[in-house]
Amino acid sequence: MNINRMKTSVATAALAAASLTWAAQAQAQDGEKFKIYLSLSYSGNAWQSEAANIVKALAATPPYDTQVELIENISGTDPQAQIAAYESMIDDGADAIISFPISSTALNRTIRRGCDEGVLFFMYDGTVTEDCAYNVSFLSAGFGENTAQALVNELGGKGKIFLSRGVPGNSVDQRHTDGAMSVFSKYPGIEIVAEYYSFWDDRTTQQETAKALAAHPQVDGVWAQAGEYGVIQALLDAGRPLVPMTGENSAGFRRALADPEMQAKGLRGVSSGSGPAQSGYAFKLAMEILTGQRELEPQNIEYPLPWVPAAEVKICEGDSYTDGCNVFPESKVPSSFVSEVLNPVLLPEINVESALNGTPVPGATIQPLPADVVVTANNEPGINCDPCEAAPDLYKLTKVEATVQP
Amino acid sequence: MTQTPEPTPFTQAGDTRTSAKISRDTISAVSVAVLCVLLLLSARLVSPALGSWTQVETVLVLGFFLVVLSYGQGLVILSGGLDLSLPATITLGGILATSWVGANDPNAWYLLPVVLMICGLVGLMSGIGVVWLKVPPFIMTMAMSIIVASALLGYTNGTPRGAAPTAAVALMKTELLGLPTPVIVLVAFVAMGWLFQSRSIYGRYLYAIGTNLDAARIAGVPVTMMQILPYVISAMCAGFVGIALVGYSSGATLRMGDDYLLPSIAAVVIGGSSILGGRGTNLGTVGGAILLTTLGTIISALGMEFGLRTVIEGSIVLFALLLLREELFQKLRNLWR
Numbered sequence: 248m249n250i251n252r253m254k255t256s257v258a259t260a261a262l263a264a265a266s267l268t269w270a271a272q273a274q275a276q277d278g279e280k281f282k283i284y285l286s287l288s289y290s291g292n293a294w295q296s297e298a299a300n301i302v303k304a305l306a307a308t309p310p311y312d313t314q315v316e317l318i319e320n321i322s323g324t325d326p327q328a329q330i331a332a333y334e335s336m337i338d339d340g341a342d343a344i345i346s347f348p349i350s351s352t353a354l355n356r357t358i359r360r361g362c363d364e365g366v367l368f369f370m371y372d373g374t375v376t377e378d379c380a381y382n383v384s385f386l387s388a389g390f391g392e393n394t395a396q397a398l399v400n401e402l403g404g405k406g407k408i409f410l411s412r413g414v415p416g417n418s419v420d421q422r423h424t425d426g427a428m429s430v431f432s433k434y435p436g437i438e439i440v441a442e443y444y445s446f447w448d449d450r451t452t453q454q455e456t457a458k459a460l461a462a463h464p465q466v467d468g469v470w471a472q473a474g475e476y477g478v479i480q481a482l483l484d485a486g487r488p489l490v491p492m493t494g495e496n497s498a499g500f501r502r503a504l505a506d507p508e509m510q511a512k513g514l515r516g517v518s519s520g521s522g523p524a525q526s527g528y529a530f531k532l533a534m535e536i537l538t539g540q541r542e543l544e545p546q547n548i549e550y551p552l553p554w555v556p557a558a559e560v561k562i563c564e565g566d567s568y569t570d571g572c573n574v575f576p577e578s579k580v581p582s583s584f585v586s587e588v589l590n591p592v593l594l595p596e597i598n599v600e601s602a603l604n605g606t607p608v609p610g611a612t613i614q615p616l617p618a619d620v621v622v623t624a625n626n627e628p629g630i631n632c633d634p635c636e637a638a639p640d641l642y643k644l645t646k647v648e649a650t651v652q653p
Numbered sequence: 654m655t656q657t658p659e660p661t662p663f664t665q666a667g668d669t670r671t672s673a674k675i676s677r678d679t680i681s682a683v684s685v686a687v688l689c690v691l692l693l694l695s696a697r698l699v700s701p702a703l704g705s706w707t708q709v710e711t712v713l714v715l716g717f718f719l720v721v722l723s724y725g726q727g728l729v730i731l732s733g734g735l736d737l738s739l740p741a742t743i744t745l746g747g748i749l750a751t752s753w754v755g756a757n758d759p760n761a762w763y764l765l766p767v768v769l770m771i772c773g774l775v776g777l778m779s780g781i782g783v784v785w786l787k788v789p790p791f792i793m794t795m796a797m798s799i800i801v802a803s804a805l806l807g808y809t810n811g812t813p814r815g816a817a818p819t820a821a822v823a824l825m826k827t828e829l830l831g832l833p834t835p836v837i838v839l840v841a842f843v844a845m846g847w848l849f850q851s852r853s854i855y856g857r858y859l860y861a862i863g864t865n866l867d868a869a870r871i872a873g874v875p876v877t878m879m880q881i882l883p884y885v886i887s888a889m890c891a892g893f894v895g896i897a898l899v900g901y902s903s904g905a906t907l908r909m910g911d912d913y914l915l916p917s918i919a920a921v922v923i924g925g926s927s928i929l930g931g932r933g934t935n936l937g938t939v940g941g942a943i944l945l946t947t948l949g950t951i952i953s954a955l956g957m958e959f960g961l962r963t964v965i966e967g968s969i970v971l972f973a974l975l976l977l978r979e980e981l982f983q984k985l986r987n988l989w990r
Contacts, residue, residue, distance in 0.1 A: 292811075292906060292907065292908065293811070293812050293906070295811065296810065296811025296812050297811075297812065299811070300810075300811070415959040415960070441953075441954070443953050444959055448906070448908075449902055449904065449906070450898065450901075450902040450906065450909060451912070453901070453902050454715055455953060457711055457714075457715060458711065458715070458949065458950045458953045458954065459953065459954065460711070461705075461707060461708040461711040461712075461950060461954075462699070462700040462708070462950075462951075462953075462954035463700065463954075477902065480902060480903065484714075484826065485707075485711075499903075499904075577816065580814075581751070581812070581813065581814055581815065581816070581904050582903060582904050583812075583813075583904050583906060584812065603810070603812055603814070604810055605810070
């Protein structure tokens with residue numbers, strides 16, 4: 248553990264040094280820029296890298312390139328480190344902090360202090376319960392219950408299933424699983440034969456699924472969080488037929504859903520879940536507020552739940568999601584690439600190279616967000632507000648209807 | 654007076670100690686194996702599908718990575734060191750296999766040995782730092798780990814690209830003689846490892862160095878070379894694991910090696926080696942690695958809270974370690990006498 252932490256902190260220091268020199272150059276050109284900090288958790292998985300890359304690409308796209316001084320900071324997986332980072336950013340006179348929060352509660356006091364000094368806080372994907380921060384997240388959009396219902400529909404209301412969960416003790420994993428259980432528990436025909444933690448990682452998912460398959464000769468469906476591509480690989484490794492399953496947005500999973508060979512083996516399902524595009528959306532909202540184009544009080548803002556059933560998967564020929572395509576081919580991105588990183592409505596100015604390298608698209612300019620884009624999110628106690636009342640229809644289905652009755 | 658029996662007991666004691674030394678290592682290797690089988694059989698209580706041949710295959714394939722890795726770690730520990738750079742070196746092997754070999758020509762199997770050599774270079778640097786610059790192994794290998802991991806973060810921009818080389822996929826996903834290929838490769842690897850460690854002069858040198866460095870030097874062992882060598886082998890084993898992992902899961906990530914450091918040390922210690930060096934067999938280490946993997950497979954089939962599962966897993970590891978301690982064998986041997 249300590250070694251990992253040290254590793255991360257050294258990497259952080261190196262990156263921080265690099266971004267500081269870059270920042271110094273930028274400032275030399277123009278002293279009037281908005282100072283915006285990007286505070287990440289750990290850079291080293293595809294999701295975090297893509298989220299950071301698109302913000303960097305947007306900040307380098309005109310007219311933001313002359314308006315923004317963007318400084319990146321990586322805090323590892325330790326809330327204390329992120330608190331310290333926020334403190335320095337506030338003291339350095341940040342105009343806004345765009346951040347993936349490591350904890351939903353530990354950062355509150357520091358955020359409060361920043362708000363009092365006029366700093367805008369924009370959280371993406373993860374949320375904080377401090378109400379002076381803007382939370383931009385899909386968490387309230389019901390990933391768990393919608394995917395669970397889709398799986399139940401595919402299975403006709405009965406069958407043995409695996410749950411491939413995220414990180415134990417994590418509030419996001421808990422919210423997804425609670426949502427899913429609100430559906431599964433209604434169907435006595437659905438039997439959860441194995442439940443394991445896959446840490447949102449393809450390789451861990453594959454190994455944990457392989458172990459579960461060794462213990463359970465029959466499985467009819469899999470409900471998975473991120474890492475879902477590992478489920479397919481484990482089934483193929485074991486020489487089992489594929490089964491209906493739900494998962495998040497990896498390119499490997501989406502391509503498999505569209506692959507006739509995989510379909511013939513029994514794969515069906517839906518790709519949904521967390522997308523790195525949330526960071527770009529949060530950044531653009533923050534910029535529109537800073538430049539006076541939009542008035543918005545701090546609130547919980549919902550990122551629409553990505554929802555791509557097998558029938559709607561379409562492989563892109565170009566570098567962006569045009570004509571309704573929603574996944575890149577193997578020649579462009581690895582299977583771990585998180586597909587929900589571009590968004591034709593919210594982020595039309597970037598492409599796949601931006602997500603991979605943080606480079607702007609030549610000739611592109613920032614397009615304003617649609618005027619009525621902001622959707623207020625439901626209250627989720629302990630996740631995006633505290634103390635607060637949960638909405639009575641917290642686990643209401645929004646993407647699917649129950650086609651089978653219990 | 655004339656019957657002073659002093660010399661006789663002395664030789665006898667010497668003989669007993671030699672035979673005791675051999676049998677102790679054998680016993681610890683055998684006990685680990687017995688423990689594995691017992692675990693697998695008792696697993697039937699958890700789920701009737703467990704304990705089957707399919708499960709044994711699953712365990713062997715999943716255990717492949719840990720067995721290879723802990724062999725290298727075992728050699729380093731035997732020579733009196735410790736290798737903390739394994740996670741970063743695994744990742745190095747995996748990233749080079751995908752982003753360099755796989756991205757250019759996935760069929761270029763002949764580049765994979767080059768990947769192993771590059772990993773070996775990392776080990777060489779650790780070894781040189783430990784032996785010539787006298788940096789403690791703990792610090793030296795940790796520093797190498799940080800350097801390699803950070804370099805990889807920079808090299809990949811956070812997203813490792815490319816596909817798994819076909820040779821790596823073939824290694825993990827095909828069958829040979831009715832068995833999964835990784836199982837066959839594993840057996841060959843263990844046999845070679847055993848020949849090197851227990852039947853070659855170099856293996857003997859390592860025992861000598863780990864037991865007493867000065868004595869080994871006086872006895873004419875090429876200590877400098879023999880202290881560096883384990884780090885090189887360990888790094889190459891880690892690189893091999895990286896390539897195998899890429900073949901197994903069809904892609905690399907920057908944290909792919911993180912879960913293996915502590916298990917690699919645990920496997921060596923459970924297998925009966927001394928953490929201080931100079932003692933232990935590679936068969937014991939193999940047993941330790943398989944035991945840990947078996948345990949993981951069974952534990953994850955228990956329908957319990959994750960926290961409780963981890964507590965049970967930790968307790969069994971502790972129990973196995975206590976059970977396989979030398980004192981216990983000494984007592985057993987005394988009973989038999």
